[in-house]
Amino acid sequence: MQSAVIASASATMKELFDFVDEGLAESDCDHTFRHTLRFLESHNISPEPVLQWLQHAGGYCDCEVIMNAEDVFDFANPTFDKPTQ
Numbered sequence: 001m002q003s004a005v006i007a008s009a010s011a012t013m014k015e016l017f018d019f020v021d022e023g024l025a026e027s028d029c030d031h032t033f034r035h036t037l038r039f040l041e042s043h044n045i046s047p048e049p050v051l052q053w054l055q056h057a058g059g060y061c062d063c064e065v066i067m068n069a070e071d072v073f074d075f076a077n078p079t080f081d082k083p084t085q
Ligand SMILES: [Zn+2]
Pocket: 029, 030, 031, 032, 061, 062, 063, 064
């Protein structure tokens, strides 16, 4: 169920990583999910399943989301950037 939620939200996850990346470029990580939560709230996404997935992937705050979870996400979705013909 959890992975299905994430899979169906692949495009949104990509946006999330971009959003957090930009947020961290403006201010250092304060070792919370500050930017992650702001993004989820603004998209009306329930944070629990997403945070659980991120933590499972090694992301326990915004900077770890970028350093660890984004790589796991790319690895889990190798064809994401290549639309099917
Ligand atoms: Zn951090």
